[in-house]
Amino acid sequence: QVQLVESGGGLVQAGDSLRLSCAASGRTLSSLTMAWFRQAPGKEREFVAAVRWSGNRMYYADSVKGRFTISRDNAKNTVYLQMNSLKPEDTAVYYCAARAGSNYYTVGYKYDYWGQGTQVTVSS
Numbered sequence: 001q002v003q004l005v006e007s008g009g010g011l012v013q014a015g016d017s018l019r020l021s022c023a024a025s026g027r028t029l030s031s032l033t034m035a036w037f038r039q040a041p042g043k044e045r046e047f048v049a050a051v052r053w054s055g056n057r058m059y060y061a062d063s064v065k066g067r068f069t070i071s072r073d074n075a076k077n078t079v080y081l082q083m084n085s086l087k088p089e090d091t092a093v094y095y096c097a098a099r100a101g102s103n104y105y106t107v108g109y110k111y112d113y114w115g116q117g118t119q120v121t122v123s124s
Contacts, residue, residue: 002027002113004096009118012086016122020081022096022115029053033104034072034079035111038092038120047106048094049081059104064090086122093117 008020022034035050049070050059058070069082079096097111105111 002032002098004098004113004115006094006096006115006118009094009120011121011123014087014122014124016086017082017084018086018120020083020094020096020118020120022079022081024077024079024098028074029072029077029079029098030074032098032100033102034070035097035099035104036070036079036081037095037097037108038090039095039117040089040092043092045095045108047108050104050106051079052102052104054102057104059106061106083120086120088122088124091120091122093119 003025005023033053036048037045038048039045047061051070051072067085072079095117096115098113099111
């Protein structure tokens with residue numbers, strides 16, 4: 001079993017930056033592929049970014065490519081999402097997710113573990 005706890009959300013202005021953290025416990029992070037998803041009000045949950053268990057490959061949704069960076073610190077059992085040049089359309093609840101193995105997926109049902117989410121609000 002894996003427990004995931006997100007933090008770092010908040011209210012910012014367009015153009016600002018935020019860094020989200022996802023602390024994992026219950027299982028070593030090095031055996032998991034980690035991802036971030038988000039869900040805006042009235043919209044479906046969407047993939048944001050993923051990083052393989054080895055940490056050497058990262059994947060991004062087109063909407064965040066070049067602005068967001070996913071990284072992991074296996075020693076700290078923590079995954080990060082650095083978000084720069086934030087836009088109002090980035091407003092959503094951001095969720096950390098994990099799955100065993102080295103493959104990543106852009107669909108949520110492929111992930112076995114989820115955090116409770118952290119709210120990110122970007123004002124214009």
